[in-house]
Amino acid sequence: MVQAEIKTTFEAGPVTFTARHELWDGNIQDHADQGVSIVVQAEVNGEKTILLRFNCFDIERSYIYGPENPDLKSDGPMMLAGRTENSTGMGKMYRMDPTADGNPIGWTMKTIKKQLPEMLDRAGYPEIAKEIDFEVLADVVPELEASARELFVAKRNTVKHNRGTDIFEAGNIRFGLEMRRLPVGDGGLAIHVLTDVGGSTEKSFVEETEIMAFDLFWDGPHYHYGPRNKNHRIYWDRTLV
Known part of the structure; x- marks a missing residue:
């Protein structure tokens, strides 16, 4: 039986959503983990640019504003002035709260559906934010969610070794x-x-x-x-x- 390829890219007006499975290795990437990343991309100055990234992994549950925006400013609380600079110099990452936010894929879809323009504006792309059509999003998000959930299960990396001699x-x-x-x-x-x-x-x-x-x-x-x-x-x- 031939298995149908999972659709992973979805157009929604000025932006493109891409879901993919990722495997991280400890001490190669940040830590040992795997799951699904969802990125929001668009053309910026003639180049395909990642505007937002959502990490829906076993351990890593986070989202990043402007991961490719070198001009994005950090705006931490006043009480932490001088201690909130982003060490990478690009992008602003926030952690999802597994207690309050629940399943990371579900939280990501709900947030995209309701607050994508605000997130794009925060990421430093206000002009793209103005072009978002909520009716188009309402049609695309269910397909994107189904794809992400299927990738999380179907593409999971596992290995079966010999038991030994x-x-x-x-x-x-x-x-x-x-x-x-x-x-x-x-x-x-x-x-x-x-x-x-x-x-x-x-x-x-x-x-x-x-x-x-x-x-x-x-x-x-x-x-x-x-x-x-x-x-x-x-x-x-x-x-x-």
Whole structure:
């Protein structure tokens, strides 16, 4: 059965919405995470420019005003004067509150639908903000939301390793060891942390799964939390390990 490609780009007057799945690695990107990013783009001075970005990840739940606007001014509270400058020099990021805002994709869609012009103005693009048509948004947002939610589930990055060539039992977990070699040439000892998550201890058809993995590679040593479901991957600092 051929699976239909997920539509990820949607036009809404002067702006374009793009949703995509992203996998972040710890110590490569900001932290280990994955989820869906939603960007709002438009033509600015003849170039396609990101005006707003929403991060709807497992951990990272945030939105950024003007991530490509070098002239955007930070306007923190007066009581924090002198301590609110953006260290990156571009864009202003705010965190979503998982308690008050709930699901990040749902919050993003509700906010886009109701307050996109205000956000574009805050990002430094008032002329584009004036061109937003709420009727067009009302038609586009449901499709964008469906796409983002499908990407979050369908494109999730997970891995299934071999269980190892040498197995060591340790109570309710076991360790599987093997030597691995990647096609790019890297490799080394892999340690798989395994456990049974289903079935009966008196039956032979228990469901074994890998709950952690340590890849002690020569060039890119790293480890995975929940490689078969969560798959948050963190690379070690080779200077210190």
